[in-house]
Amino acid sequence: MMSTRASEAREGDVAISMRGIRVSAPGGAEILRGIDLDVYAGAINTIVGPSGSGKTTLLKVMNRLVELDGLRVEGRVEFRGRDLLKADPYWVRRQIGMVFQSPNPFPMSIYDNVAFGVRLHWKVSRGELDRIVEWALREVGLYEEVKDDLRRSALTLSGGQQQRLCIARALAVRPSVLLLDEPTSSLDPYSKDVIEKLMLRLKSELTLVLVTHDLEQALRVSDYVAFMKFGSIVRWGAAEEVLSGWRDAGSGSHDPRQAHNGG
Amino acid sequence: MTNQEPVPGPFGFRASPGASFGALLFLFGTAATSALALAIVVPVTLITTIALAMHTPRHMSRAVGASMQLFAAIPSVVYGLWGIVFLEPLLLKYVFPWTEATLGFIPWFRGPATSGSGLVASSLVLALMVLPITSTIVLDSFRSLQSRFQAPILSLGATRTEAGIAILGFARRQVVGAVFLGLGRALGETMAVLMTCGGAINMMPVDIYSPINTMAAALAALLDSAFIDASGMALSALAELGLFLMIISLASSAAGRALAGRIVLRGEAR
Amino acid sequence: MRARGMGMRRLRDALVGAAGLAISALLLAALLLVLAYVFYGAALRFEPEMLLTMGNATSGGLLNAIVGTWLLSGLALAISALLAIFVAIDIAQYAGARVGSLLRATVDMMAAIPAMVYGLFGYLVFVIYLGMGYSLLAGSLTLSLMMIPYLARSTETAMGNVPKELVAAAYALGASRWQVISRVLLRFGRPLIISGALLAVSIGAGETAQLLYTAGWNPGLPTWFTKSQVGYLTYVVWAGINQPTPYPQGLAFVASALLVGMIFILLLISKWLEGREVRRA
Numbered sequence: 001m002m003s004t005r006a007s008e009a010r011e012g013d014v015a016i017s018m019r020g021i022r023v024s025a026p027g028g029a030e031i032l033r034g035i036d037l038d039v040y041a042g043a044i045n046t047i048v049g050p051s052g053s054g055k056t057t058l059l060k061v062m063n064r065l066v067e068l069d070g071l072r073v074e075g076r077v078e079f080r081g082r083d084l085l086k087a088d089p090y091w092v093r094r095q096i097g098m099v100f101q102s103p104n105p106f107p108m109s110i111y112d113n114v115a116f117g118v119r120l121h122w123k124v125s126r127g128e129l130d131r132i133v134e135w136a137l138r139e140v141g142l143y144e145e146v147k148d149d150l151r152r153s154a155l156t157l158s159g160g161q162q163q164r165l166c167i168a169r170a171l172a173v174r175p176s177v178l179l180l181d182e183p184t185s186s187l188d189p190y191s192k193d194v195i196e197k198l199m200l201r202l203k204s205e206l207t208l209v210l211v212t213h214d215l216e217q218a219l220r221v222s223d224y225v226a227f228m229k230f231g232s233i234v235r236w237g238a239a240e241e242v243l244s245g246w247r248d249a250g251s252g253s254h255d256p257r258q259a260h261n262g263g
Numbered sequence: 264m265t266n267q268e269p270v271p272g273p274f275g276f277r278a279s280p281g282a283s284f285g286a287l288l289f290l291f292g293t294a295a296t297s298a299l300a301l302a303i304v305v306p307v308t309l310i311t312t313i314a315l316a317m318h319t320p321r322h323m324s325r326a327v328g329a330s331m332q333l334f335a336a337i338p339s340v341v342y343g344l345w346g347i348v349f350l351e352p353l354l355l356k357y358v359f360p361w362t363e364a365t366l367g368f369i370p371w372f373r374g375p376a377t378s379g380s381g382l383v384a385s386s387l388v389l390a391l392m393v394l395p396i397t398s399t400i401v402l403d404s405f406r407s408l409q410s411r412f413q414a415p416i417l418s419l420g421a422t423r424t425e426a427g428i429a430i431l432g433f434a435r436r437q438v439v440g441a442v443f444l445g446l447g448r449a450l451g452e453t454m455a456v457l458m459t460c461g462g463a464i465n466m467m468p469v470d471i472y473s474p475i476n477t478m479a480a481a482l483a484a485l486l487d488s489a490f491i492d493a494s495g496m497a498l499s500a501l502a503e504l505g506l507f508l509m510i511i512s513l514a515s516s517a518a519g520r521a522l523a524g525r526i527v528l529r530g531e532a533r
Numbered sequence: 534m535r536a537r538g539m540g541m542r543r544l545r546d547a548l549v550g551a552a553g554l555a556i557s558a559l560l561l562a563a564l565l566l567v568l569a570y571v572f573y574g575a576a577l578r579f580e581p582e583m584l585l586t587m588g589n590a591t592s593g594g595l596l597n598a599i600v601g602t603w604l605l606s607g608l609a610l611a612i613s614a615l616l617a618i619f620v621a622i623d624i625a626q627y628a629g630a631r632v633g634s635l636l637r638a639t640v641d642m643m644a645a646i647p648a649m650v651y652g653l654f655g656y657l658v659f660v661i662y663l664g665m666g667y668s669l670l671a672g673s674l675t676l677s678l679m680m681i682p683y684l685a686r687s688t689e690t691a692m693g694n695v696p697k698e699l700v701a702a703a704y705a706l707g708a709s710r711w712q713v714i715s716r717v718l719l720r721f722g723r724p725l726i727i728s729g730a731l732l733a734v735s736i737g738a739g740e741t742a743q744l745l746y747t748a749g750w751n752p753g754l755p756t757w758f759t760k761s762q763v764g765y766l767t768y769v770v771w772a773g774i775n776q777p778t779p780y781p782q783g784l785a786f787v788a789s790a791l792l793v794g795m796i797f798i799l800l801l802i803s804k805w806l807e808g809r810e811v812r813r814a
Contacts, residue, residue, distance in 0.1 A: 063418055070320070090539060094420040104415050107433050116429075117419035123535045166415070173419060307556055314553020327557055332804075334564050336796050338739025340770040341789045345567045347774055348574070391563065422546035451647020453742040454771065479649045483742045486653070505653040509646055516645030526641045528683055530732045530800060 015041040015177060015207040016062060016084075021075035023057055023066060023231075031057050031071065033231045039177070039224075044203050046210045046218045046239070049228035055211045058228070059179045062209065063096045064089040080176075094121060096177040097170035102186050103162035105154035105169075110137075110146050113154045113165055117173040136168040140198055160191025164198065177207045184217065196221050219243055286504055288467055292382075292475040293508075296456065297449040299386035300393055304445055307390075308397045309438070313427035316405050317413075328402060335395040335529040343458030346388045351379025351459065358383075359472060376472035380461040383471060388455045396527045397445040404437035404523070405430055440523025447516035451508065453479040478508045568793065575790035578783030589752040590764070590772040591781040595788055597753055601764040602792075604669055604755070605748060606737040609676035610684075610730055616677070617684030618726070622714055624685075625692050637689075644682035651675050652743030660747055667749030670758040672765075675747045676740060680733040687729020691722030694810065724806045731803035735796040741767035766792050 016039035023032040032054050039045045039062075047055045060066040064084070066073055077084045084092045094117075106113050114133045118124060124132070133150070137143035142164050146152070154165055163183060170178060180199070184192040199208055199221055212218055218225055222239040235242050315324040359376035366372035408430050416426040431438065461474020462484060468475050476484075482505055489497035520526050586594030620640060624633045655675030665671040695718050703713045719726070749762030750772075766788045773785030 065414060065418060068414075068417065088539070090420050090422065090542075093418055098415070098418040100415060104411055106412065106415075106429075116416075117421075120419060120421050120425060121537055123537055125534075128534050169415075170419070307560070310549065310553040311557045311560070312553075314550055315557060318550040318554060327561065330561060330564060333797065333800070336735055336739070336800050337567065338741070338767060338770075338789075338792055338796070340739070340741050340767045341571060341793060342567065344770055344774050344785060344789055345570055349566070349570055391567075394560070422542050424546040424549040425542070427549075447645050451645075451649065453647065453649045454767075457742075458771070458774070479647055479742070482649045482653060483745065486656070486746055502653065502657070505650050509650045512647050512650070513642055513645055517642065520638070520641060520645075526644060528644055528686060528732075529736055530683075530803070 012040045012042050014038045015079070016209075017078040018061070019076045019078070021058070021061055021073070021077070023054075023061065023074075024072050026070055026072070031231055032061070035075075035231075035233055037226055037233060037236065039207060039209055041207045042203060043223035044199060044208045044210055044221050045224045045226070046212060046222040047226045047228055048212060048215060048218050051213065052230075053228040054231040055228050056181050059098070059181055059209060059211050061085075062177070062179055063098050064092050065098070094173050095175050096179060097173065097175035098179040099163070099167050099170055099181065099183050101182045103159060103166050105157070105162050105165050107153070107155060109151045110154050110157070110165060111150040114168050114172050117169060121173060132172055136172040137165075139171050139202070140164040140168045141194070142168060158191075160187050160194055163187060163191065163195060167195075167198065171202075171206075175206070177209065178202065180208060180210045182212055183210075185212070185214070192217070215243075285465070286478070286481075286500070288463060288465065289476050289478045289481045289504065291467065292460065292463075292481075293450060293477040293479070295382055295475065296386045296389055296460070296477055297446055299382065300389035300449050301442060301446060303386070303390040304393050304397055305442055307394065308401050308441070309431060311398065312401050312405050313424060313431065316402065316409060316430075317423040317427040324402070328399070331395040331398055332530055334391070339392070339452065339454035340458070342388050342392060342455040346384055346455060346459040347380075350387060351384050353379070354384055355379035362471075371470045373470065374472050378461060378472070378474070380459050381472055381474050382460075382468065384459040385456045385475070385477070388459050389449050389452055392452060392455060393445040393449050395529075396448055397441040399527050399531070400441035400444065400523050400525070401431075401434070401438055404434040404441075408433050437523045440519045440521070443515050443519030444523060444526060445519075447512050447519060450515060451479050451512045453483050456480045457483050478504055482508070571786065571789045571793055574786040575783075578779070578786050580783070583784060583787050587753055587764075588769075588784065590750065590769045590784065591776055592784075593752070595766065595769060595784065595791070597751060597764040598766045598769050598788060599791065600754060601748075601751065602738050602766045602795075605672050605676060605744065605763060605765055606734045608669060608673035609680055609737050610734050612673060613677035613680040613684055613733065614730065617681045618688050618719075620681070621685045621688035621692065622718075625689050625718075626710065626714060640682050640685045643678065648679060648740060649742045651679055652746045654678075655743055656746040666760040667747065667762040668757075668759045669748065669755045669761065669763045672744050672748030672763055675743045676737045679740065679743070680737055683733040683736065684726075684729055687732070688722065688726050691725030691729070691810075692718040694725060695721045724810045728803040728806040728810075731799045731806075735799040735803070738796060738799075739767060739792060741765075741771055744768070 018035055018037045018039075021032055021035040021037075022030065024030045035058060037058075047058060049055050057066060057071070060069070061073060061077065062084070073085060075085070079092070080095070106116060108116075111133055114136050115129055118129060118132055134143060137146065142161060145161065146157070154162065157165060167178075167183075184195050187195070196217065199210065202208060203223075210221070218239070222243070224237065225239045225242040226233050227235040227242060315327055355376060355378065359374065359379075362372050363374040363376065367374070412430055412433065413426060416429055417423075421429065456477050457480035460476055460480055462480075463474040463476045464485075466473075482501055485497075486501055489501050492498065516526060583594045584599075585596060587597035588594040590598070620636060624636045652675065655671060655678075659665050659671035659674050660667060699717060699721065700713060703717045708716070744765055744767065748765060750768055751762040751764045753764075755761040755763045769788040770785045770792070773781040773783075773788065776782060
């Protein structure tokens with residue numbers, strides 16, 4: 001299975017450029033086999049594929065979480081002029097934030113959740129922190145809903161609100177890239193919609209990398225799509241190209257092999 | 264049971280030798296040894312939990328957890344034996360001269376130390392015995408939170424230690440519970456303390472090198488001589504002491520159980 | 534808004550990590566030191582007659598103490614098993630949620646009572662009031678009180694470990710509640726119950742304070758369950774080490790080594806049984 005690049009160059013710079021990424025488990029099993037991928041700035045870059053294809057692992061390479069699972073990484077990831085695999089992992093993680101599959105707000109107040117990352121990296125006065133928290137909550141559209149009591153425990157929020165809180169928490173440290181690992185898979189359709197619209201709004205300020213197994217979602221929000229299978233990228237390019245085959249194929253079938261043959 | 268009838272007012276200050284039953288010394292000794300033991304155990308538990316859970320691979324911390332169970336299964340008397348034969352000479356020969364020299368300006372450390380037994384030896388032994396209890400609960404609570412929160416905390420750019428401190432903060436309730444449970448154990452520990460405390464009976468300690476006694480140890484040491492007292496008052500006094508000890512141990516363990524959600528039986532892993 | 538220097542943060546990270554690991558290593562070393570001291574000391578002072586003859590804790594041998602320890606723990610186990618298993622069954626099967634959790638709390642609190650308080654209780658009730666005198670029965674009864682939480686807990690866990698489908702199938706076949714308990718739950722839970730029993734015995738073997746005032750001491754073997762005192766290894770450790778002469782101290786070391794050895798073996802078997810069951814489930 002070979003990776004393919006987009007046939008035309010796109011506007012927008014490449015924010016992250018991955019070359020030859022190999023990830024293997026301690027026992028030797030290969031999870032990612034030689035991935036080449038470009039992530040475009042100011043766009044929603046989506047990675048789709050069946051479970052076990054390595055999508056989440058690929059995401060975790062970008063924010064250096066992969067090594068915490070005990071996995072070995074080889075290759076080069078170009079980001080802001082350096083190889084982020086060799087750079088300071090704390091700097092990388094502040095630049096590249098992440099949102100996880102199930103919302104995982106910390107057992108603290110809404111305010112403290114958003115402030116958590118900020119307090120880690122900066123000494124802030126109360127007033128400054130208040131401003132940052134408000135800004136982050138506004139970014140995700142939560143501020144109006146929770147402003148009456150930010151001291152409330154984050155656990156009193158609904159699932160969709162909690163996930164937006166987690167996004168706000170990640171945004172508060174002002175990353176330039178946001179990784180989202182199936183952010184809506186545990187949410188109800190309404191919340192899904194809210195977050196998809198949020199992602200579309202955010203892409204003007206950040207680069208987003210989205211992992212999803214929901215092809216319809218990919219259809220709705222993506223600018224670029226990479227399709228993964230068994231640890232490799234089998235198709236990659238502008239969303240229109242990659243997904244058009246599926247759209248023409250009509251309803252129901254999500255089998256990528258059909259699309260591949262048809263597209 | 265006639266022997267259990269409360270005798271009015273046996274708790275008092277140190278009295279002259281003779282027919283009096285002041286228990287202040289024992290109360291103080293219990294409080295002091297427990298406090299000192301916990302003062303050692305709590306920071307040690309916290310920092311080793313962070314180090315083991317965040318800085319070492321899983322299998323290593325599991326091995327340490329398993330050895331904690333062995334720790335807890337060693338009989339109290341054996342700890343006492345080790346205390347007498349190894350710890351006390353060590354303290355007397357090396358540690359106490361050093362504390363006399365460096366901290367001697369504080370009256371309580373001036374000494375001179377004439378024996379290795381006393382507050383320091385019994386507190387250290389007690390700390391060794393309480394540690395498995397607190398560390399089992401704290402490490403357990405940490406682990407149950409770690410899988411959910413480690414990734415998001417680290418993805419925000421925290422160092423391992425910062426993440427460890429944050430997760431311990433989430434487990435605040437269980438940590439306090441663990442301390443109470445450890446306290447409950449410390450209050451009631453008998454033999455090892457008996458063998459290392461110096462067996463003071465009616466003299467309050469003048470410095471950290473003096474012999475002391477705790478309620479549990481005093482019960483064990485004095486019960487047989489209490490039978491000699493024909494009036495039965497000595498026995499009553501000890502019985503009251505036992506009742507008091509039981510109440511505070513139960514209270515502490517109950518509080519710990521409420522906070523931490525469980526108790527730890529010796530030899531138990533999780 | 535000032536950035537917090539990454540250098541300081543990394544330094545603190547490294548220091549805490551290193552300190553924590555160093556302390557852990559130190560603790561392990563302390564444990565090993567205790568063990569090494571005991572076994573080394575025992576080896577140095579060992580004489581074969583210690584294991585073969587009876588003695589008086591400061592002279593002679595340990596045979597009576599070894600037998601006594603097993604007698605006390607074994608009888609205590611039997612007594613507590615009866616009570617604990619029924620309590621566990623009650624909690625798990627019969628009692629409602631509230632009564633069940635109250636029972637569980639009570640059993641847990643029994644584990645929180647200091648051993649010496651049990652000793653005092655045992656002395657006043659069994660030795661004096663019930664007139665048993667220092668005896669095997671008094672000592673075992675007192676020990677059994679202490680063992681109950683261990684057995685109750687492991688029995689409850691054991692029964693909870695039985696696959697639900699098995700229990701449902703038994704009921705579906707028309708078994709009465711008692712039949713389900715005795716034939717299904719207790720049988721399938723047997724390894725874990727035994728594991729808990731071994732653990733309880735290992736704890737009982739190491740007890741001293743309560744036995745001092747309920748079992749007394751015997752330079753020989755007890756002649757009957759009551760009114761005849763019993764010897765036990767922990768007494769030897771306590772009495773022997775406080776003597777100024779080397780031979781009793783030697784007895785104390787050897788008794789300690791025996792105790793630790795026995796306890797570790799019991800514990801290992803207990804954990805092995807537990808591990809096997811956990812893997813099966």
